[in-house]
Amino acid sequence: MYLYDEFDRTLVAERVTEFRDQVGRRISGELTEEEFKPLRLMNGVYLQLHAYMLRIAIPYGTLSSRQLRMLAHVGRRYDRNYGHFTTRQNIQFNWIKLESLPDAMADLASAGLHGMQTSGNCVRNITTDQWSGVAPDEIEDPRIWAELLRQHTTMHPEFTFLPRKFKIAVTAATHDRAAVKVHDIGLHLHRNGAGETGFEVLVGGGLGRTPFIAKSIRPFLPKRDILSYVEAVLRVYNQFARRDNLYKSRIKILVHDLGAEAFAREVEAEWQHIKDGPLALDPAVVAEIAARFRYPDYAHLDDNPPELSRFRQADRRFDAWLGNAVANHKVPGYAIVTLSLKPEGGPPGDATSDQMDAIADLADRYSFGEIRVGHEQNLVFPHVAQRDLPELWRALDAVGVATPNVGLVSDIIACPGLDYCSLANARAIPVAQELTRRFRDLDLARDLGRLHINISGCINACGHHHVGHIGILGVEKNGEEFYQITLGGRADERAELGALLGPAVPYGKVADVVEEVVAAYLELRERPNETFVETVKRLGVEPFKERVYATH
Amino acid sequence: MTSPLQQKLKITGPVVVTANRLGDGAVVYRTRDGNWSTRLDEAAVASTAPTATEILAAAVADDISAVGAYVAPVRIGADGQPEPGNLRESIRNAGPTVRYGGPTVAPAITIGI
Numbered sequence: 001m002y003l004y005d006e007f008d009r010t011l012v013a014e015r016v017t018e019f020r021d022q023v024g025r026r027i028s029g030e031l032t033e034e035e036f037k038p039l040r041l042m043n044g045v046y047l048q049l050h051a052y053m054l055r056i057a058i059p060y061g062t063l064s065s066r067q068l069r070m071l072a073h074v075g076r077r078y079d080r081n082y083g084h085f086t087t088r089q090n091i092q093f094n095w096i097k098l099e100s101l102p103d104a105m106a107d108l109a110s111a112g113l114h115g116m117q118t119s120g121n122c123v124r125n126i127t128t129d130q131w132s133g134v135a136p137d138e139i140e141d142p143r144i145w146a147e148l149l150r151q152h153t154t155m156h157p158e159f160t161f162l163p164r165k166f167k168i169a170v171t172a173a174t175h176d177r178a179a180v181k182v183h184d185i186g187l188h189l190h191r192n193g194a195g196e197t198g199f200e201v202l203v204g205g206g207l208g209r210t211p212f213i214a215k216s217i218r219p220f221l222p223k224r225d226i227l228s229y230v231e232a233v234l235r236v237y238n239q240f241a242r243r244d245n246l247y248k249s250r251i252k253i254l255v256h257d258l259g260a261e262a263f264a265r266e267v268e269a270e271w272q273h274i275k276d277g278p279l280a281l282d283p284a285v286v287a288e289i290a291a292r293f294r295y296p297d298y299a300h301l302d303d304n305p306p307e308l309s310r311f312r313q314a315d316r317r318f319d320a321w322l323g324n325a326v327a328n329h330k331v332p333g334y335a336i337v338t339l340s341l342k343p344e345g346g347p348p349g350d351a352t353s354d355q356m357d358a359i360a361d362l363a364d365r366y367s368f369g370e371i372r373v374g375h376e377q378n379l380v381f382p383h384v385a386q387r388d389l390p391e392l393w394r395a396l397d398a399v400g401v402a403t404p405n406v407g408l409v410s411d412i413i414a415c416p417g418l419d420y421c422s423l424a425n426a427r428a429i430p431v432a433q434e435l436t437r438r439f440r441d442l443d444l445a446r447d448l449g450r451l452h453i454n455i456s457g458c459i460n461a462c463g464h465h466h467v468g469h470i471g472i473l474g475v476e477k478n479g480e481e482f483y484q485i486t487l488g489g490r491a492d493e494r495a496e497l498g499a500l501l502g503p504a505v506p507y508g509k510v511a512d513v514v515e516e517v518v519a520a521y522l523e524l525r526e527r528p529n530e531t532f533v534e535t536v537k538r539l540g541v542e543p544f545k546e547r548v549y550a551t552h
Numbered sequence: 553m554t555s556p557l558q559q560k561l562k563i564t565g566p567v568v569v570t571a572n573r574l575g576d577g578a579v580v581y582r583t584r585d586g587n588w589s590t591r592l593d594e595a596a597v598a599s600t601a602p603t604a605t606e607i608l609a610a611a612v613a614d615d616i617s618a619v620g621a622y623v624a625p626v627r628i629g630a631d632g633q634p635e636p637g638n639l640r641e642s643i644r645n646a647g648p649t650v651r652y653g654g655p656t657v658a659p660a661i662t663i664g665i
Contacts, residue, residue, distance in 0.1 A: 027574065029616040047619060049644050051577035082653040094652075097576040347650055418640060419648035429650045479638050 001064055001370055002147060003292045004112045011154075012109045015116065019043050020102035027099065042122075043105070044090075044115025048422050051095045055118040056108060057125040058373050060132060060146040060170075061089040065360040065369040070111035072356035078104040083356070085341060085349040087413055087464055088167070089127045089373050090118055094420055116154060121162045123153035123234070128170045129177045130374035133295065134382045136330045139197055142172035142189055144290045145226060148281070151289075152227050159234050163241040164249040166234070167206075174493070179375060181205050181214045181495035182467055184251045185233060192220045199226060203233060203263065204255030205495075207461035212252040213495050215260035217267065223286070225271075228279035232271035236263065296368035296383050301333020303386065311390040317404075318393050320442065324404040326389065335386050337367075339379040339401040340411065344436045347429045348414045349377030351401075358399045366392045375464075376413055376452075378406065408445040409453060409518065410436040413464055417457030417474060418481075424457035426474025426481035426507070431455055434511045439518075448518060451532045454489070467491035469533050470514060471498040481507040487517065487544055488536035499541045502549050513548050520547040561601045561608075566626050568595040568634060569604070569611045570644070571618035579644045580618050582611045588618050592645055593633045597626060 019039070026036040040046075044055040056071070063071075071091055075083045078100045079093040086092055096104060108114060117125045126146045133141040149168060153159060159166070171178040172189035180186030186202035199221040205214025221229050233251075240258070242248045255263045312319040327336040339359065341349050351359070359379065363371045366388050367381035374380060379401070384392060396402040405411045412435060415421065417428030432455055439445055454468025458475075465471035471486035483505055486498030505513050518532075524543055525535045536544070569582035573590075580588040581595035589595065598604035604623050611621035625637030636642040643649060 032615050033574075033619045047572055047577055049640075050579055050647060051572075080653045099575050347652060350652065352653060418643055419650050427649060429648075433650065481639065 001294050002062060002143070003294060008112065012112065012114045015043065015114060016102065016105045016109045019105060023098060023102050038120065041119040044118035045101060046119065048094065048420050052098055054093045054096045054101065054104065054115060055090050056113050056115050057118045058089050058091060059125060059150050060128045060143040061130045061373040062143065063371045063373060065363040065371065067111045067113055068356050068360040068363070068371055070108060070113060072353040072360065074104050074107060075353040075356065082350055082352045084416065085351065085373055085377050087375050087377060087462060088125060089375060090125055121164050122160050123166045123168060126150050126168045126170065127178055127375060129173055130372040130380050131177060131336055131382065133293070134329050134336055135173050136328050137175055138173035139189060139191055140172050141293060142170040143293060144286065145187065145189065146170045147289055148227065149230060159238065162238055163243045166251065176493040179467065179491040182207055182491060183214065185230060186214045198222045201229060204252040204260070206250055206252040207464060207466045209247055209459045210253065211466040211497050212256060213497065215255060217260055217264035224281045225275055227281060228275045228277070229271055231274060231279055232267045235270050236266045298331045298334060299385065301385060301387065303332050305387045308386055308389060318390060321393055321402055321404040322389060325406045333386055335384050335389060337381040337384045337392065338406045339381065339396060340403040340406055341378050341401060342405055342411050342436065343400055343403050344410065344440050345433050348412050348432050355399055355401065359401065362392065362395050376411065404442060405445060407450050409439045409448050409451045410445060412436065412453045412455060413468065414455040415457050415462035421457060423460055424474065425476040426457050426483065428455040428457040428463055428474060431472060431483070431510050435514060438511050438515055449529070449531050453514065464491060466497045467495060468498060470517060472510060475504055477504065483507065483510045485513060487541050488533055490533050501541050502545050516548045517544050520544050561604050561623060563599065563601045563604055566597050566599050566628055566634065567604050567623045568592070568597055568626050569607045569621055570624045571611060571621040573618050574616065582607050586610060592636065595634055597634050
């Protein structure tokens, strides 16, 4: 866990006092909505279809059990008993009242939680691998760098009014679980030929109306230079990006228009002015941040304790869950456990206040009080002793978060869509719910293997549809909901944008089409372990298109 | 950002003026007597651009009660009352089409093994 210091606590508390005053002045009429809107957005407060929505940052996806209990409390006291975990390691409350917001924020602040960097044209909540610090394939904990960047960019006066929002993601693992190639800046910590660790810097990735995979502009950046280099990228963006057209204001458009090489030259020129200045990182500062990440006092345990094998043989439901939701840990005898927030027929990413409380209690008992939030809208217990897995499984099952579908067809990413969002053109959640019913047979799901369905209710792509193995985008045509379907997208280290299957289909046909696509895959795959994306990569969308549009 | 009042209204059928209530964001409609109501059947219905513009102007001026006023289409039902004119307005009027906030414990999924 990261431990807040006095500076962090003061900053958050001061923000609550400031916002309480702003809300009071808005309610009294002293502030107009035009004046108030940018102030509320700087605290993560949106006005959606039916109510205000409060978005709370969960920096690098790390939560303590105390913080999760506080989120449960806010859901219960100020909202409607639930929260929605998003694709950016945030949580949203959908029904909060303006009058209640200062009190809710004060409660959140008491647990070190806030809505800063969750809205507005600033550097947003910095995201990373939800397995940080425990993944066997990472070279070091990337959260240290995410935290350094968080501190540097929070309320940075030069970057508070950027041309548009700005998203940074960091990974330090071989397998990219943080989707860094579809971020404004993606940082991949790796080791070079000389054995030194540093960052590959990728820029200009993003989804939305004009999707791009990020381009690498520096294969290896020494760690000492991370703040100055990111600052140089932000300065070039701030200076050159378009402010006249909302749709062309993201860095991806600038990088595309200038070309990655020219953009890199601009960054390099800017960087030369600042690289050896105060932003060059002092190893003592890095060590001080690193020291604030406390790791559990792990016991000396062996992998695969015999009782685990016995239980697997005795209970095939447990065996199925273990094979799906449990991953290897870097410490022997421990495991990483994913809690599925994708029950059959449930809205993806939702958790009730009761569930959050129960999960917090279980985290205290089985995961050293620590929980992670992943961009796939599931939760993670990062430090579970393998010998505790049977007991934990029973407890998670009772809470409704042990559906063994992690990474499978019913583990769907979906934005809130037209059921909540004022930007949406079509619903996303009920489409996801119907698909989880169609694919309720987990034997089939396991046979299908890794298959990510991502759904967005509009072109802004909060549901990451471009990088879904099957992507579904809701559009509006003459007052009706239609959905464009793409195949072959992926968000990992081999990130790709999906290709359009064909004409959009109406709401009532989406699940049928996805079933057809899946049936086609089962016929077309070369071998049982050729994954869906591999089959699409090999054959393109044509054979899928022929099958789907011949049927419909 | 263009103010709603600067946009030329194109009216092809009956419309109402709607917004979100300042205090809690609830969906409200501009009423015939110049107040706000959460009930669509109390909304002032306009069928011409000048009337709609007039209602909208008064609604926008009332910045303290409701936020983000705009003109939304309605249909007139068999009972003569306005009904939401599209899906977005139906969802604003009736709430999400999906259940939320529960159940506390999701039903267990059977695995066919």
